[in-house]
Amino acid sequence: MDVPFRQSHGWIEVITGSMFSGKSEELIRRLRRAEIARQNVQIFKPKFDSRYADDQIVSHSEMRIQSVNVSSSAELLRCVERDTEVVGIDEAQFFDAELPAVCNRMAGMGKRVIVAGLDLDYLGRPFEPMPNLLAVAEYVTKTHAICMVCGNPASYTQRLVASDERLLLGTQGTYEARCRGCFDPTLAGNPEKTQVTSDPRTVTSDE
Ligand code: ZN
Numbered sequence: 779m780d781v782p783f784r785q786s787h788g789w790i791e792v793i794t795g796s797m798f799s800g801k802s803e804e805l806i807r808r809l810r811r812a813e814i815a816r817q818n819v820q821i822f823k824p825k826f827d828s829r830y831a832d833d834q835i836v837s838h839s840e841m842r843i844q845s846v847n848v849s850s851s852a853e854l855l856r857c858v859e860r861d862t863e864v865v866g867i868d869e870a871q872f873f874d875a876e877l878p879a880v881c882n883r884m885a886g887m888g889k890r891v892i893v894a895g896l897d898l899d900y901l902g903r904p905f906e907p908m909p910n911l912l913a914v915a916e917y918v919t920k921t922h923a924i925c926m927v928c929g930n931p932a933s934y935t936q937r938l939v940a941s942d943e944r945l946l947l948g949t950q951g952t953y954e955a956r957c958r959g960c961f962d963p964t965l966a967g968n969p970e971k972t973q974v975t976s977d978p979r980t981v982t983s984d985e
Pocket of ligand 1: 927930956
């Protein structure tokens with residue numbers, strides 16, 4: 779049957795910002811409110827992200843919500859059920875380039891699609907597929923952390939260990955939030971500079 783489930787149109791919401799800016803918390807908050815309103819909600823995250831729990835989205839503040847792991851945006855689309863009204867997606871930057879098209883498709887089917895992900899990588903470059911998602915989204919929320927060096931609003935994710943892996947999962951002391959002025963991408967690429975600082979507030983405790 780090709781008859782659409784609902785007459786009303788769907789839309790795309792994106793929640794984006796640096797690490798420690800509360801993206802997952804905001805995603806969980808919106809999904810919980812939909813569940814309280816007894817809407818049919820499905821939640822996905824990429825298989826790659828297994829830091830905390832296999833079948834849950836967990837924020838840094840330990841808020842959690844049930845989710846399903848998928849290995850591609852095509853698999854995500856296959857898993858979405860016909861009567862699902864709200865689709866939540868976390869860690870969208872770990873998905874493939876088809877994610878914006880898949881989100882568009884789901885919005886076209888009348889679903890509310892809420893996507894959270896990092897907008898910039900550890901070098902401060904736009905983190906695909908987020909730029910295209912931001913372009914097609916009806917609503918964009920930029921969340922900010924607080925700079926660990928100076929206390930200003932932070933939109934960069936500072937990597938504190940030397941690695942040129944774009945997908946390096948964060949453990950304690952691997953990343954911190956920084957503002958534009960305090961962000962230093964060379965910290966991640968030059969082992970000599972890593973962890974060298976004269977400001978005691980920036981010293982991390984992962985020894
Ligand atoms: Zn700063």
